[in-house]
Amino acid sequence: MIHPSYTELMQAINNGADVEDEPLVTSRYSIVLATSKRARQLIAGKDAMVPSNGKKPLSTAVEEFYKGKVHILPDSGEEETSETENE
Numbered sequence: 001m002i003h004p005s006y007t008e009l010m011q012a013i014n015n016g017a018d019v020e021d022e023p024l025v026t027s028r029y030s031i032v033l034a035t036s037k038r039a040r041q042l043i044a045g046k047d048a049m050v051p052s053n054g055k056k057p058l059s060t061a062v063e064e065f066y067k068g069k070v071h072i073l074p075d076s077g078e079e080e081t082s083e084t085e086n087e
Helices: 004-012 026-045 056-066
Strands: 070-072 081-083
Touching: 004 056, 026 056, 026 070, 056 070, 056 081
Parallel strands: none
Antiparallel strands: 070 081
């Protein structure tokens, strides 16, 4: 079983949105796009925001979104990711 589930991941991503705003992620497709884009960034050499410990890039990307280390930017034509400072 995949952990976190799509539902848990959608809730974690939408948790930071304002109450008046519509959710950032409304479908599994949006999550797949965002995590695959972040995984490609990791493959290209970007530093992981969570310990990867030999995990595959997609698993690392999912964990980053779930823990709130990487966010989806709203109001853009396609899914964009922005890294948060790791301090």
